[in-house]
Amino acid sequence: MKSKWNSTKGRLETRARGRAVLTDPSLNRGTAFTPEERRELDLVGLVPPQVLTQDQQAARAYLQYRAQPTDLAKNVFLTALHDRNEVLFHRLLGDHLAEMLPIVYTPTVGTAIERYSYEYRRPAGVYLSVDTPEDIERSLRATGLGPDDVDLIVATDGEAILGIGDWGVGGIDIAVGKLAVYTAAAGIDPKRTLAVMLDVGTNREELLEDPLYLGNRHERVDQAAYDAFIDAYVTAATKLFPGALLHWEDFGPANARRILDRYRETVFTFNDDIQGTGAVNLAALLAGVKASGVPLSDHRIVVFGAGTAGIGIADQLRDALIAGGLSTQQATARIWSVDRYGLLTQGQDGMRDFQIRYARRTDEVAGWQRDEHLGGIPLAEVVKQVRPTVLIGTSGQGGAFTEDIVRTMAMYAERPIILPMSNPTRLAEAVPGDLLAWTEGRALIATGSPFDPVERDGVTYRIGQANNALVFPGLGLGAIVAGADRVTDRMLAAAADAVARQTDATAPGAPILPLIDALHETSVAVAVAVARAAAADGVAHRTVDDTVEQRVRAAVWQPVYPPIKAV
Numbered sequence: 412m413k414s415k416w417n418s419t420k421g422r423l424e425t426r427a428r429g430r431a432v433l434t435d436p437s438l439n440r441g442t443a444f445t446p447e448e449r450r451e452l453d454l455v456g457l458v459p460p461q462v463l464t465q466d467q468q469a470a471r472a473y474l475q476y477r478a479q480p481t482d483l484a485k486n487v488f489l490t491a492l493h494d495r496n497e498v499l500f501h502r503l504l505g506d507h508l509a510e511m512l513p514i515v516y517t518p519t520v521g522t523a524i525e526r527y528s529y530e531y532r533r534p535a536g537v538y539l540s541v542d543t544p545e546d547i548e549r550s551l552r553a554t555g556l557g558p559d560d561v562d563l564i565v566a567t568d569g570e571a572i573l574g575i576g577d578w579g580v581g582g583i584d585i586a587v588g589k590l591a592v593y594t595a596a597a598g599i600d601p602k603r604t605l606a607v608m609l610d611v612g613t614n615r616e617e618l619l620e621d622p623l624y625l626g627n628r629h630e631r632v633d634q635a636a637y638d639a640f641i642d643a644y645v646t647a648a649t650k651l652f653p654g655a656l657l658h659w660e661d662f663g664p665a666n667a668r669r670i671l672d673r674y675r676e677t678v679f680t681f682n683d684d685i686q687g688t689g690a691v692n693l694a695a696l697l698a699g700v701k702a703s704g705v706p707l708s709d710h711r712i713v714v715f716g717a718g719t720a721g722i723g724i725a726d727q728l729r730d731a732l733i734a735g736g737l738s739t740q741q742a743t744a745r746i747w748s749v750d751r752y753g754l755l756t757q758g759q760d761g762m763r764d765f766q767i768r769y770a771r772r773t774d775e776v777a778g779w780q781r782d783e784h785l786g787g788i789p790l791a792e793v794v795k796q797v798r799p800t801v802l803i804g805t806s807g808q809g810g811a812f813t814e815d816i817v818r819t820m821a822m823y824a825e826r827p828i829i830l831p832m833s834n835p836t837r838l839a840e841a842v843p844g845d846l847l848a849w850t851e852g853r854a855l856i857a858t859g860s861p862f863d864p865v866e867r868d869g870v871t872y873r874i875g876q877a878n879n880a881l882v883f884p885g886l887g888l889g890a891i892v893a894g895a896d897r898v899t900d901r902m903l904a905a906a907a908d909a910v911a912r913q914t915d916a917t918a919p920g921a922p923i924l925p926l927i928d929a930l931h932e933t934s935v936a937v938a939v940a941v942a943r944a945a946a947a948d949g950v951a952h953r954t955v956d957d958t959v960e961q962r963v964r965a966a967v968w969q970p971v972y973p974p975i976k977a978v
């Protein structure tokens with residue numbers, strides 16, 4: 412590798428010279444290279460004469476950003492900046508986090524993924540192909556990164572991107588987006604991360620037929636080939652980068668849980684949609700429960716959309732109820748899960764194995780109104796019968812929480828807790844303005860994608876984002892600082908608890924989750940709690956003591972140009 416971070420000397424050392432410096436985004440600082448650096452690195456005459464400060468560069472980049480006509484154009488602009496000058500990209504993102512997160516992350520990242528093969532400029536990570544698994548190791552090595560150089564790898568197979576489905580190779584952008592959030596929120600060093608696209612094909616006809624489509628032009632492979640490929644990836648990644656956390660993002664429901672179950676006991680690994688989402692949802696509930704004044708164990712919880720995220724949520728809620736003193740049976744009975752064929756009920760055809768534990772007994776629902784067209788008991792009937800106090804949406808079905816459903820819920824719950832968590836924005840099961848109108852301002856709300864505050868009767872309701880972005884960055888940072896080699900349930904519960912402690916939702920209009928402006932402090936709190944939990948579970952390989960918060964803060968990477976030395 413031409414450049415290397417020298418941690419003893421605290422400087423970047425490079426053998427690159429001239430144009431090669433300017434085309435490497437981890438080295439390039441464009442007009443901010445000092446006269447001395449320009450001479451040392453053979454850049455004299457290759458950049459305009461004026462030397463700018465990073466502040467000036469950031470101000471100019473922000474002007475350019477603001478001049479972009481659409482959100483997609485803003486995304487493309489930021490991607491290009493990322494490709495040109497990584498530090499400046501992170502500086503800009505950090506300076507304008509609440510404004511730019513919706514551009515690099517949900518909702519606009521969804522559009523960027525749909526448009527990937529059209530907006531493509533430069534590669535963005537490592538593209539591994541199921542057709543040539545023998546190249547996995549070589550491709551990972553080609554990054555030039557050594558065994559101690561990687562803390563984190565975010566991988567996707569692009570099958571279940573947010574709620575927009577299978578986008579094949581374009582899915583790489585969700586891995587890139589998650590990594591941007593890791594750095595912006597928790598200061599994970601971007602040099603020490605990798606985005607990986609596990610290209611197993613796509614079942615989206617429109618991509619297969621598109622001459623510009625950049626991924627493998629065949630359908631998704633069968634399970635045997637798929638599993639062998641995933642195994643080859645895990646084997647190579649753990650061999651080459653033994654300390655790295657393997658983060659899985661947006662896998663289809665048939666694979667997400669299977670992969671997690673297969674590796675979680677033996678590999679340092681984390682499924683964001685199952686575990687991160689479960690933790691942020693639990694945090695929202697803990698904060699909402701405090702504001703509602705009703706203990707968690709007295710709540711009746713309906714989860715709409717019993718897939719990867721929905722059942723991940725149900726599992727962590729169930730664990731929290733059990734930790735609060737309920738038996739497994741009692742805890743499970745507090746949760747009603749509704750999927751595409753209605754309420755999960757015993758004996759229902761086509762249930763996934765991970766859904767079965769939430770299926771209700773048939774005698775319990777015998778008198779409930781079925782919808783023959785749907786093939787089961789619809790959400791509206793479940794809400795009527797159950798009178799839930801909590802309604803969670805992870806269905807990807809925009810508008811599914813109708814006025815009728817919400818008004819029925821609000822007849823019985825004083826402070827209904829409603830979390831339309833589906834992304835991107837257009838797939839939210841309901842929007843905050845409607846929810847507040849239908850509940851006369853009583854609903855406690857958090858949404859998966861960002862929403863503006865709502866004004867009502869002189870109160871400003873700020874809407875927290877029930878998004879795993881409140882959890883995974885701090886989880887990663889805490890795990891790194893603790894030198895963890897596993898992600899345990901206790902670490903997830905600790906993350907949820909730490910997020911919930913960041914807010915007090917008792918004041919009128921207060922959000923139940925911390926706002927994005929506070930994402931960094933939230934992530935630090937999560938990291939500290941996670942590091943302590945890792946130590947308590949015996950999976951930490953570094954000392955976690957009273958100095959842990961200091962160490963977490965010291966580990967936060969800052970977007971400043973480090974000293975650079977030509978070698």
Ligand SMILES: NC(=O)C1=CN([C@@H]2O[C@H](COP(=O)(O)OP(=O)(O)OC[C@H]3O[C@@H](n4cnc5c(N)ncnc54)[C@H](O)[C@@H]3O)[C@@H](O)[C@H]2O)C=CC1
Nearest residue numbers: 573574664716717718719720750751807833834859878879
């Ligand atoms: N806010 C957050 O942090 C997160 C939000 N999500 C969102 O949750 C949604 C689902 O994501 P995944 O669980 O990964 O997908 P998934 O495909 O695993 O799950 C979706 C589930 O919804 C069900 N469903 C589909 N149509 C339905 C209908 N008409 N009625 C009831 N259920 C229906 C499907 O059968 C499936 O079980 C997406 O929109 C995603 O963006 C996912 C992860 C994190």
Ligand SMILES: CC(=O)C(=O)O
Nearest residue numbers: 573574684834878879
């Ligand atoms: C936030 C996220 O992970 C999702 O919507 O899939």
Ligand SMILES: [Mg+2]
Nearest residue numbers: 573660661684
């Ligand atoms: Mg996801």
